[in-house]
Amino acid sequence: MVTASTLYVVPTPIGNLDDITYRALEVLKNVDVIAAEDTRNTRQLLKHFAINTQRLSAFHDHNEKQKTDYLLKKLQDGQSIALVSDAGTPLINDPGYYLVRRCRESAIRVIPLPGACAAITALSAAGVASNRFCYEGFLPAKKKGRQDTLQSLLEEPRTLIFFEAPHRLIESLQDMISVFGAQRYVVLARELTKKWESIYGAPVGELLDWVQQNEYRQRGEMVLIVEGYQALFDDALPKVALHTLALLRQTLPLKTAAKLTAEIHNVNKNSLYRHALNSKQDQINGS
Known part of the structure; x- marks a missing residue:
């Protein structure tokens, strides 16, 4: 049962309709109004579960502030409202913050x-x-804004989570390589819970190559999970590993030398790679 004068924030499936909860269905069936980001999408969901669609009310980025007064009045008059987005949990990169804030201010x-x-x-x-992560939503659409945002997160130690649009995926990965370096580990999760779900992780330079090999890997709803920055302290790397790395670099490419050294001494490959790059940069700065 639902309660009068209550706003329910109701998550909906991100792909697989079987992921909706019994409680969410119960709320959607019984509230007086369903405030939906896109009534067309929500109508399809409701029809699938045989729920009355006549109580739908459009509530999106372009009318959020104006529509809040209308919905708030209904709540104050004793009606119950369910807030839903196109998919997933409302307010996470979707409208609703202003309405929730006004509701709390109005008790x-x-x-x-x-x-x-x-x-x-x-x-x-x-x-x-x-254990520690930060959600950053969508990166800016323009290159400078995107690179500035990534630069501000360069030394963020927490795992980073981004949403990305298919038509900007390649550019975003290229900018991550430019700012973070080709060895920063990134996971691309596509079409989660759907038939063509794909989750692939690799150093971002390799991930970009993988994505470009198949145009289908550039389609669908996307999440990018970026490994946080790991500050490099030479003392944290065994001297014997650094010595091996130095020897291998004399005859092998840096990437290969770091990989072999990591396997020999059971240390982090990316830390070795960053150490070598930092050492090279120090030599350049000191010359």
């Missing part, structure tokens, strides 16, 4: 339901540190 009860979220779903399968 209107807000009840959040747990459910699907593409960012967390991707993180859970990425195989990178998940």
Whole structure:
């Protein structure tokens, strides 16, 4: 049962409709109004579960502030409202913040339901540190803004989570290489929970090559999970490993030398690679 004068924040599936919860269905069936980011998308979801679609009300980025007053009045009059986005948890890169804020200021009860979220779903399968992470939404569309944002995150030690659009994926990966370096580990999660779901991780230079090999790898809903910056301290790398790296670099490319050294001494390949790059940069600066 739903409660009068209550705003329910209701997550919806990000792909597979079976991921909706029983509680979410119960709320959607019984509230007075369903405030939807795109009524066309939500109407399809409701029809699939045989839920009345006549209570839909459009609530999106372009009308959020104006529509908030309308919805707030209904809540104050005793009606219940479910807030949904096109997919996933509302407010996560979707409209709703202003409405929730006004409800709390007006002592209107807000009840959040747990459910699907593409960012967390991707993180859970990425195989990178998940104890500390930060969600950054979409990178800026223009190159300078994108590179400035990445530069500001260059030494962020937490795992980074981004959403990305298919038509900007290549440019974003190229800018990550430019700012973070080709060895920063990145996971691309595509079409999560759908038929063509794909999760692939590699140093971003290799990831870009992998993506460009097949145009289908550049399609669909995307999440990028970026390994956080690991500050390099020479003392943290065994001297014997640094000695091996130095010897191998005399005859092998840096990437190969770092990989072999990591296997021989069981140390982090990326740390060895960054150490070599930093040492080279120090020599350039000192010359």
